[in-house]
Amino acid sequence: MREPVDLRRQRILAAVQSRGTARVRDLADELQVSVVTVRRDVEELTREGRLSRGHGVVRSTLPARETAHDPAPAGGDRVAVVVPVRHSYLTETLHGARTVLERAGVRMALHLAPQASGAERPLVERALSDGADGLLIAPRWRGRTDEEADHAWLAGIGVPTVLMERRPWRGSAPHALDSVCSDHWYGAHLAVEHLVGLGHRRMVFATRHDSPTARSLRAAFTEIAGAHPLVEGWAWTLVAPEAGADGPYSADETAELPALMRKVGATAMVLHGDVDALMVVQRLAEEGVRVPQDCSVVAYDDVVAGLASPPLTAVSPPKAEVGHAAAELLLQRLSEAPGGRQPGRRVELLPRLMVRGSTDRWSAPLDE
Numbered sequence: 001m002r003e004p005v006d007l008r009r010q011r012i013l014a015a016v017q018s019r020g021t022a023r024v025r026d027l028a029d030e031l032q033v034s035v036v037t038v039r040r041d042v043e044e045l046t047r048e049g050r051l052s053r054g055h056g057v058v059r060s061t062l063p064a065r066e067t068a069h070d071p072a073p074a075g076g077d078r079v080a081v082v083v084p085v086r087h088s089y090l091t092e093t094l095h096g097a098r099t100v101l102e103r104a105g106v107r108m109a110l111h112l113a114p115q116a117s118g119a120e121r122p123l124v125e126r127a128l129s130d131g132a133d134g135l136l137i138a139p140r141w142r143g144r145t146d147e148e149a150d151h152a153w154l155a156g157i158g159v160p161t162v163l164m165e166r167r168p169w170r171g172s173a174p175h176a177l178d179s180v181c182s183d184h185w186y187g188a189h190l191a192v193e194h195l196v197g198l199g200h201r202r203m204v205f206a207t208r209h210d211s212p213t214a215r216s217l218r219a220a221f222t223e224i225a226g227a228h229p230l231v232e233g234w235a236w237t238l239v240a241p242e243a244g245a246d247g248p249y250s251a252d253e254t255a256e257l258p259a260l261m262r263k264v265g266a267t268a269m270v271l272h273g274d275v276d277a278l279m280v281v282q283r284l285a286e287e288g289v290r291v292p293q294d295c296s297v298v299a300y301d302d303v304v305a306g307l308a309s310p311p312l313t314a315v316s317p318p319k320a321e322v323g324h325a326a327a328e329l330l331l332q333r334l335s336e337a338p339g340g341r342q343p344g345r346r347v348e349l350l351p352r353l354m355v356r357g358s359t360d361r362w363s364a365p366l367d368e
Helices: 005-019 024-031 035-047 088-103 120-129 144-155 184-197 212-227 257-264 274-286 319-335
Strands: 021-023 051-053 057-060 078-084 107-113 134-137 161-164 178-182 202-207 233-238 268-272 296-300 313-316 346-349 352-354
Touching: 005 021, 005 024, 005 035, 005 051, 005 057, 005 088, 021 024, 024 035, 024 057, 035 051, 078 088, 078 120, 088 107, 088 161, 088 319, 107 120, 120 134, 120 144, 134 319, 161 319, 178 184, 178 319, 184 212, 184 268, 184 296, 184 313, 184 352, 202 212, 202 257, 212 233, 212 268, 233 257, 257 274, 268 274, 274 296, 319 346
Parallel strands: 078 107, 078 134, 134 161, 161 178, 178 346, 202 233, 202 268, 268 296, 296 313
Antiparallel strands: 021 057, 051 057, 313 352
């Protein structure tokens, strides 16, 4: 699935600003696109005054004192940030964390983990050998096994660590780690209540199933829709066939969305995340299903939902605020005296619902 241009340029901007400079070829490798594509994006960002170009090199236009390659203040701390590669959702989170750390005079070093289980550990070990004093991390956990496997080394790395947008299973070993995340149960609640309030009684939920957020959302939708007195019918499915590799899944859970919508009699859908939601809306249009007249759609993430046609109503997790809160918690840990650690903290921030043009009141056809 092709990534939207605006989203790709946001990722280029974030990568260059976090390092100060970057090679065009390295950016192309990280984004898994051609060098020509990156050059075209860089030219546009340069015209906007957001980047500057050299021969094969891209530079941030932020003042030199703000770039990640400046020396840390004497006696200052350095924080390693480890996130999955090609994860645009976390771009705003990174900016939020960076704002707090720079204000405190703390240097941030960004590390991008490949799409493989356990890829974060060697990056963390390298960051520690480079002198990192603290760690902000969003592991690519594909299930409980990955969480448990990561706990031993995360708990023993010897520097303060805060998980970002990760909610370990309650009672699991990683449960004791400091974490800051969005309350995705509340986000699912906002979506369902919005649709029910518009008169929708049958709905389909579709998520990816290869991320912690997707698993949290599936559990939340199952609980909320299953117990809601006004929801008469619902189903969950993968938002795209390639969205999950940890099956097996039932026929309904891998069904084409228009077909499942007809089977359930659904008049509304909640789709995770934005890019997949845009693709689904296009697919519905090809099948003659109008949004919102025939089907209301709520996207989940609100990264590019507002750019769709029609603009998509979306649940908007507090992405930047998660980064702010995680960085502030890490700074607090860094300031504590050795051996004087306070109890672990699990911080949850509430998403908001951004109502746009893809949802409307449902009026049953006269012949029903």
